[in-house]
Amino acid sequence: MSEVVDKSTLAKQASTRLGALSTQDKNETLLMMAKALISHTDEIITANVEDLERGRAQGTSESMLDRLRLDSVRIEGIASALRQIADLDDPVGDLLETLERPNGLIIEKIRVPIGVIGIIYEARPNVTVDAAGLSLKTGNAVVLRGGSAALSSNRKIVEILHQALKQSAIPHNALQLIEDADRASVNEMMKLNGIIDVIIPRGGHSLIQNVVQNSTVPVIETGAGICHTFIDATADHQMAQDIAINAKVQRPSVCNSMETLLVHTDYDQTALITLAEALRQDQVEIRGCALTRERISWAKEATEQDYATEYNDYILNIKIVANLDEALQHIATYGTMHSECIVTDDEEHAKRFMQEVDAAAVYHNASTRFTDGFEFGFGAEIGISTQKLHARGPMGLPALTSTKYRIYGNGQIRQ
Amino acid sequence: MSEVVDKSTLAKQASTRLGALSTQDKNETLLMMAKALISHTDEIITANVEDLERGRAQGTSESMLDRLRLDSVRIEGIASALRQIADLDDPVGDLLETLERPNGLIIEKIRVPIGVIGIIYEARPNVTVDAAGLSLKTGNAVVLRGGSAALSSNRKIVEILHQALKQSAIPHNALQLIEDADRASVNEMMKLNGIIDVIIPRGGHSLIQNVVQNSTVPVIETGAGICHTFIDATADHQMAQDIAINAKVQRPSVCNSMETLLVHTDYDQTALITLAEALRQDQVEIRGCALTRERISWAKEATEQDYATEYNDYILNIKIVANLDEALQHIATYGTMHSECIVTDDEEHAKRFMQEVDAAAVYHNASTRFTDGFEFGFGAEIGISTQKLHARGPMGLPALTSTKYRIYGNGQIRQ
CATH class of the missing domain: 3.40.309.10 (Aldehyde Dehydrogenase; Chain A, domain 2)
Structure with missing residues (x-):
């Protein structure tokens, strides 16, 4: 099996246990993740220097290098974002509707995690942490495929987060990083219907359009604004x-x-x-x-x-x-x-x-x-959806959830 | 331009006017459509006989022919479904949420039509009317691509519905039937991002999978149940x-x-x-x-x-x-x-x-x-979504809507 199929399958298996986690367990995990990043700041910076040096050798522009760069202030900012996510209300388990039918059936509509979220993004290590935090808070497993220019940083960050998860209620397999730098790994992710439930592209126009045009997995399109x-x-x-x-x-x-x-x-x-x-x-x-x-x-x-x-x-x-x-x-x-x-x-x-x-x-x-999740008071922003299905405009945590109906009977059969 | 692009573009142009229609105007139109079908029953049956004879000559199975067959009782049933849709609450315009921000901005989240809905389906003329009724009730334009074995019936039905629409508040271009029997027309529809907002396949497994696998337009997947x-x-x-x-x-x-x-x-x-x-x-x-x-x-x-x-x-x-x-x-x-x-x-x-x-x-x-829209009390069913985005389970009228934020200020700028 390829890395993509292998890791995505592990994420899917882990995801089945996430929906039942308590909000407290999830929040404690997010705080542990934040703490782990801070206490391993030096290692992250060392890994990031590898990316920067490789980028510089390849002639990457200064503005791209700046987006890639991590220092202790930025790492504190990234950890702080995790703490903010821990502070937000947990939408999972919310009872959205109760219908009582004449035949006595009680139908409840409940918010549940989506399952496995795939994130395809550029060489921005902060997205690695942010996407992991938002996904885990909403009980989703997450498969990350970041730009290869940030691979050393991402690998180190996910290694640190995995160590934190191993001490926590969340199975560490719920967080997966695709390390294969080949474009084929992106294409493979976009076809994993039945394993990955949704793909969210985060980045520039061409990255987003590549996903919209080629993914058979449902996509939440974000981005372009004229x-x-x-x-x-x-x-x-x-x-x-x-x-x-x-x-x-x-x-x-x-x-x-x-x-x-x-x-x-x-x-x-x-x-x-x-x-x-x-x-x-x-x-x-x-x-x-x-x-x-x-x-x-x-x-x-x-x-x-x-x-x-x-x-x-x-x-x-x-x-x-x-x-x-x-x-x-x-x-x-x-x-x-x-x-x-x-x-x-x-x-x-x-x-x-x-x-x-x-x-x-x-x-x-x-x-x-x-037009921004924070300005709207959502406390987080997964992106700004420019499509009309599922979510439109700034997306807060509920955009990372689905629903399910629970129906309670006492022997009802259909006539 | 091809028939698909041509008609879909007309639908999109018409769709911009539908969001502002009153519920009363839409309901009256649905009742006029029902009346028109009843008063043209004979013409519909004549067209349907053409389909049945062509089908029989091609060796179509009796069970398929039965699904294709229209008689006065079935046409009454189809018209009656339109009257039932007219009776349902109109979700468009519903105020879902109001957020008041510290800076004085008032943010309203409103239900709006999706825009243009594409329906790809099999040789079932009742779906032609049902999909048209559900789409127009929710302020959407609709592009229908039914199975070619029902083309004569569908063409006649849409001709009759167009006549009714021309007397109504809804522009007749909001309803389009793709007559091109070639499979390429389906493929073309599935790539019309920016013109068609969502495609809903209705039919058997292979039809649905073809759409899921090949559509770049977002899809609402319905169907398979083990x-x-x-x-x-x-x-x-x-x-x-x-x-x-x-x-x-x-x-x-x-x-x-x-x-x-x-x-x-x-x-x-x-x-x-x-x-x-x-x-x-x-x-x-x-x-x-x-x-x-x-x-x-x-x-x-x-x-x-x-x-x-x-x-x-x-x-x-x-x-x-x-x-x-x-x-x-x-x-x-x-x-x-x-x-x-x-x-x-x-x-x-x-x-x-x-x-x-x-x-x-x-x-x-x-x-x-x-698990059924009528049994859940929705009064209609567009299908049963087996995906996790946008809608899950039996879909009533709200599944055919999107949302939009309206923000009211008095000169606020971002700091």
Whole structure:
């Protein structure tokens, strides 16, 4: 048997025991895992240096190396995330519904773990710990396949976590790391229907699309965000400027930042120029439609391709639209159903926008940057689902659970 | 453009208007659709005769032809199902949760339509109407690809439904029938990510597996049921017999019927023989393990393959197990996570079974035949999900919805 099948099968076997674990047992385990990481900080850093040196020898970019790098502060942060997960409410076992049928059957709908979660991700060792913590807290076994550039770090981290699990109520086989660096191991994981219950890809566009296109195991798609802010004719100028700037520059590299600003043609032209100047001061390059370029002389030209691009950078498209319908149409065409915002004082326009825009999160008078599990108060975030099944928008712990019906009778048979 | 892309795109365009429709508008449309089918009964029967004659000429089996056949009674039944769907509560627009954040943001989680639902099914014209009704009631557009053996019937039915939709609040493009009989049209549908939001296969094992294996669009898997009943040592004899016989013979052809009976070795041997005789009187062929064959002399031998087979027929495996653990192990190995039952008076055993068996529906002292949307009181059934994401077990209308977050602010930006 291959490593993938072998380890995934062990994870599945372990998973059958996890659903019955008490919340206390799971939380104590998470705290033990955090403690183990802290007390083995030096070993983790040594392993991480191997990855960094190999990366540097292979010419890996500095920004990639930075994402890969671990130091004692970062390891404390990773351990701290485990402690935070321990603090969260445990959704497993929640009674969601009770149905009493005329024939006397009592039907209970209960939250249960999904089973085995596969995570395919890039060379970010923090994801190794985070995914393990979230999965185990929700009673799931987890099979991790991280980017091979972080293999030494991941191997050491999982070795340490395994030692902690061996002292705990959770069977250590519930946590598996695929070490095979070959791409074939990813392909194999994606076909393990019946062993792995769901695959969650975490990473950039091409990683996610590879999983979506090739996995026969169900996938929770996360990621791409081409988010818009629409400044309506009646928008408060200061509020519109604050929200637009926040959505663009507070953290341009993330999926809930704004890529295109839509502005009603009747919006005050001086206010628009003031906003554009403020963006320019924040180093934002502006690409505009023809009307935008008439109003903002220094804007470059925006192409169709630009409207369809997730820049994740200090670049912004601006398009002047004739009315709400044109804004809605633009969002329907170019949006990725992630986060969309209208700034307006017109209640009727707000109502239509909130109703008609098809996205995970739709905002009236607030920045799209709030689409986030922590900002929503979930206390954790597995990712932001951009699909419509199972979970949509920021995913907290319940997104890692399924349900089951328990039916209690006293001899009922069907007529 | 191909027929599939063309019609699916029209469905997607139409879908954007469906979320805002009132429940009353949707219900009136469903009643108009029902009325139209009744008043065009003769035309439907004429079209159906074409399908039947073509089928007969091609040597289609009588049981297949029976599933394909429409007469005035069956058409009344199909129309009546639409009226029942009109009577059901509309889940769209339901406010599922309201979160108030410290920064003043109000976050509402609302039920919304999924968008465009693709249904791939066999030559059963009743599914054409049922799937259309369920999808439109939940504000979804629907792309139907039925078995080509029912094409004349389906074409006529959709023509009649389109006429009804043209008088209604629902754009007729929300209902699309793929007429291309080539298998390539199915393959094309399964790759339309971004246009079709979910595919639900309805039919036999090979149809469903083809979709699960090849669709890049998310799938809701329904179907296969290898269901077990475990008679514990302490089970009431009459109750055990009633439940086992009901689970096997009340309707053997369906997915929630029993395929294997597990019996505790300490269960009364006379009671077991009485049960076996009763099954034999109901024409059930029994295949048993070695111990079973010692106790029931006329039982045939059960092979490993038998335990893994969904007979959907008057055949039953019986296996004697040493204890609850062996029963749980057998179910974990051969079950399809559909419906599983324990008959016992031992509360501790019942509790473990209900907790540890990983299935959509787990029963204590009741027949597995109750796993059904109507029996659960949902008033409709899109199918029985055997997967763990999005929906599990019998699916009512909410399974055809997604959610969206609406966030209301007064200028909040992220710090």
